[in-house]
Amino acid sequence: xxxxxxxxxxxxxxxxxxxxxxxxxxxxxxxxxxxxxxxxxxxxxxxxxxxxxxxxxxxxxxxxxxxxxxxxxxxxxxxxxxxxxxxxxxxxxxxxxxxxxxxxxxxxxxxxxxxxxxxxxxxxxxxxxxxxxxxxxxxxxxxxxxxxxxxxxxxxxxxxxxxxxxxxxxxxxxxxxxxxxxxxxxxxxxxxxxxxxxxxxxxxxxxxxxxxxxxxxxxxxxxxxxxxxxxxxxxxxxxxxxxxxxxxxxxxxxxxxxxxxxxxxxxxxxxxxxxxxxxxxxxxxxxxxxxxxxxxxxxxxxxxxxxxxxxxxxxxxxxxxxxxxxxxxxxxxxxxxxxxxxxxxxxxxxxxxxxxxxxxxxxxxxxxxxxxxxxxxxxx
Numbered sequence: 383x384x385x386x387x388x389x390x391x392x393x394x395x396x397x398x399x400x401x402x403x404x405x406x407x408x409x410x411x412x413x414x415x416x417x418x419x420x421x422x423x424x425x426x427x428x429x430x431x432x433x434x435x436x437x438x439x440x441x442x443x444x445x446x447x448x449x450x451x452x453x454x455x456x457x458x459x460x461x462x463x464x465x466x467x468x469x470x471x472x473x474x475x476x477x478x479x480x481x482x483x484x485x486x487x488x489x490x491x492x493x494x495x496x497x498x499x500x501x502x503x504x505x506x507x508x509x510x511x512x513x514x515x516x517x518x519x520x521x522x523x524x525x526x527x528x529x530x531x532x533x534x535x536x537x538x539x540x541x542x543x544x545x546x547x548x549x550x551x552x553x554x555x556x557x558x559x560x561x562x563x564x565x566x567x568x569x570x571x572x573x574x575x576x577x578x579x580x581x582x583x584x585x586x587x588x589x590x591x592x593x594x595x596x597x598x599x600x601x602x603x604x605x606x607x608x609x610x611x612x613x614x615x616x617x618x619x620x621x622x623x624x625x626x627x628x629x630x631x632x633x634x635x636x637x638x639x640x641x642x643x644x645x646x647x648x649x650x651x652x653x654x655x656x657x658x659x660x661x662x663x664x665x666x667x668x669x670x671x672x673x674x675x676x677x678x679x680x681x682x683x684x685x686x687x688x689x690x691x692x693x694x695x696x697x698x699x700x701x702x703x704x705x706x707x708x709x710x711x712x713x714x715x716x717x718x719x720x721x722x723x724x725x726x727x728x729x730x731x732x733x734x735x736x737x738x739x740x741x742x743x744x745x746x747x748x749x750x751x752x753x754x755x756x757x758x759x760x761x762x
Contacts, residue, residue, distance in 0.1 A: 387694030388741050391562040392734045395625075396632075402624040413619045414595055421623040422572070424630050425557075429549040431574040433581035436623060437588055440540045440558025442616040443571035444472040447536050447554035448508070450573075450583040453478050457507040458714070459536075462493035463703040463721035465512040469538050470704050470713070472556075473510065481506065482705050482715035488677055488724035489658055491515075495523040499531070501716050508534035511552065513542035515700075516564065516640075516672035517661045521551045528552075544637040544670025549574045554584075559626060564640070564670050565633050567625040570618050587613035636735035637670035643737045644671045650746040651676065656753050660728070673700055674733035680726040682753060687729065689752035695745055698730040 406417055418436050426434035437443045453459060455477035461469050463482050470480040484497040491514050498509055509528070511519045528535050535552030542548035542557070543565040549555040554577070559570035573584050589595055591613030594604035645666060651657050660675035678686055687697050703721045704710045731745055 385694075386696040388696065388732050388737075388745060389734075390696040390698055390730065390732050392736050393561055393566050394736060396628075399625055399628045402628045403621055406620045406624040409620070411620060414589070414617045415620050417620045417623040417627065418618055421618075421626040421630075424627055425572050426574065428630060428633070429555075429574050431549050431555070431576055433575045433578060435573040435581055435584045435588065436618040436626075437571040437573060437616045438618055439569050440538075440556055440560065440563075440571035441468040441472055442588070442614070443556035443558070443573040444468065444510070444536070444538055444540075445475050445614075446584040446587055446616065447556050447573050447575070447580070448472060448476040448478070448510075449587060450580045451508070451534055451536065451553050453508055453534070453536075456505060458503060458505045460493075460498050460501055460506060460509040461704065462491075462510075462512050462514075463705060463715070463718050464491040464514060464701060464724055465538065465704065466540070466701055467704065467707060467710075468540075469510055469512060470710055478507070479505075480704070480710065480713050482703075482710070482713050482718065484716060484718050484720050485724060487720055488727060489660055489662065490664075491660060491675075491721070491724050492517065492519050494720075495520075495527055497716055499527055501714070502527075502531050502533070506531070506533065508536055510536045510538050512538040512540075513545060513548050514673075515661065515675060516541045516545050516670050517664055518542065518545055518548050518669070519551065521547070524551070541672040542670065544633045546668035550576070553577060554580055559622070564637065564672055565626065565629055567622040567629065570622045570626060586610055588616035589613065590615060633670070639735040639737075640671045640733060641666045641669065643733055643735075643739075643742055644674055646739055646742040647674055647676075647731065647733075647746065650743065651749070654750065654753075656682070657749070658727075660724075671733060674731040675700060676729050676731060676749070677724070677727040678729055678753065683727065683729055685755070686749060686752040689755070690745070690748050693744075693748045695748055696732060699725075699728055700730050701725070 537555035540558035
């Protein structure tokens with residue numbers, strides 16, 4: 383593994399995190415117990431949603447959100463082209479078919495409500511809204527579309543822990559706590575909803591469809607269980623729940639540092655010819671940015687990435703459009719030209735709470751230096 387001088391993401395555990403993890407290990411109770419319950423209560427209060435169900439990961443949370451909302455075989459679910467494959471995979475795991483819609487623009491790679499409306503058919507039951515890079519979808523056009531066409535809105539908020547309003551836009555929402563996410567615990571996810579029936583079914587389905595859990599039986603709350611339906615094993619462990627509680631207390635301050643770093647990128651790169659900053663025109667108030675994405679010429683991107691790598695700067699590309707992935711090439715879709723343009727130009731720069739102004743200046747200078755070099759083309 384390269385020893386990156388400036389990594390794309392960086393996770394630092396504080397002594398309080400380590401102490402909480404050790405206490406969980408020393409308790410002798412390692413799965414879905416009091417720490418899981420505490421994490422669910424704390425995250426519910428943070429989001430402002432009355433119900434929260436902790437899961438093994440964000441994909442599991444999204445799968446449960448779909449299934450518990452009644453999505454299943456024969457249904458179609460609209461998803462944006464620019465998202466991680468897990469968004470579409472969760473739809474397929476639920477037995478439904480993903481329908482891929484275009485984004486608003488390369489500079490604003492959120493699902494386009496008008497493009498989605500054109501794809502609604504007799505089997506369309508829901509739309510999964512992805513709050514890409516931590517920037518929220520505008521709720522007004524989506525709620526209007528949902529009401530007019532009788533659709534469910536499900537949020538994929540994997541990127542958006544800490545962003546105001548995310549998790550309360552639709553019927554249910556799924557968050558991810560993977561190691562590079564805003565609220566990182568290694569693995570883990572959370573379903574949030576205001577619908578108690580969805581929450582109750584999700585709690586049952588995450589543990590094999592059982593009516594009670596081991597902790598409830600251990601503490602005498604219940605003496606046995608029933609299996610209402612065949613479910614899944616999506617239980618989170620106490621170690622990660624403990625980390626979730628302690629790290630949630632720092633989410634707001636870390637989101638502030640993410641905003642400062644992204645704002646510094648805007649100051650250095652916002653007016654540079656040949657570079658477009660994704661969401662560069664969006665206000666940062668209330669946003670917990672997850673990614674710093676820039677757009678460069680397709681012919682320049684590979685050279686820029688190699689140049690930054692030579693400087694010890696890690697970059698990535700988020701994401702190839704869904705319809706270009708082999709398992710999804712046959713999915714129903716509309717025109718995806720804006721998504722394809724975004725995917726051909728996107729470049730993800732380092733962004734995390736520990737990225738200081740000097741590092742932002744270093745990354746920006748390296749990027750500008752790479753763009754100033756002539757593009758090398760193969761000679762026939």
